[in-house]
Amino acid sequence: MKVKVKFFASQRKAVGKSELEINSEEKITINRLLEMLITEYPELKKLAKFTIVSLNYNFANGSELLKDGDEVALFPPVGGG
């Protein structure tokens, strides 16, 4: 299963890249994916409280089970306008 992960604003700076691809043999939830990302990019942990997650352009709660081709994004609270 391949999942695309995008990072924006402070989360992009913490990870040092705007996009990456995760390959997983087993089915995982968004929360599990976040744990994996934090292990690889510890800077993300500091931002955990200020991180919003989306799945396929909808706000996610973390319990969603990921499937092949999904797009997940991590970003801070929004503030346009």
Place this chain on the structure above:
Amino acid sequence: MIEITNEDFSVNEIVERMKSPEIGCVVTFVGTVRSTSPQGPVETVEIESYTEMAREKLSELVEHVKKYFEIADVSIIHRVGKLEISENIVCIAVSAVHRKDAFKACEWLINELKKCVPIWKNEIFTKIVENTRLVEILKSPEGSKILAKHNLPCLHCPMATYEIGTLKIGEVAKMYGINIKNLLKDLNKNIRKSR
């Protein structure tokens, strides 16, 4: 029409495009770049978006207002990239037969845009130098505290209120024998820190 763009826009053109014989008004909201924020004087703003999701969310908002308000059409244009002071950031235009729901829908749209559309503003702060006007520094609560800490006298008497608008921090420091280097260092370090 929903657009997220690097280009500036003309509010007049947006309004003209929305006019039709059936409608009686076009209500617009235009957001622009402010030179100050609670954290200090702003030099420029960098706007970033998760464009695909932002478009989706904006479409949902437009669908909602079309369903719940008596309006004809909506245009939303949001800019991204580096913007200077007073440049346009966003335009929301709502056309309707009558104004009441157009105003309501326009206000609802900007409030929701700020809550759920993935767009971020990164303010780039102006470095405070000897020529920075006192009024700019006092707009930040942290700035006022630091000036008080460095014993800048009476900022609230009528004469001071008049002077604040014209005086520069370097002149004030000189006038009262305050060490300008230490003051600037303190201001530049701590105003940003309060973010």
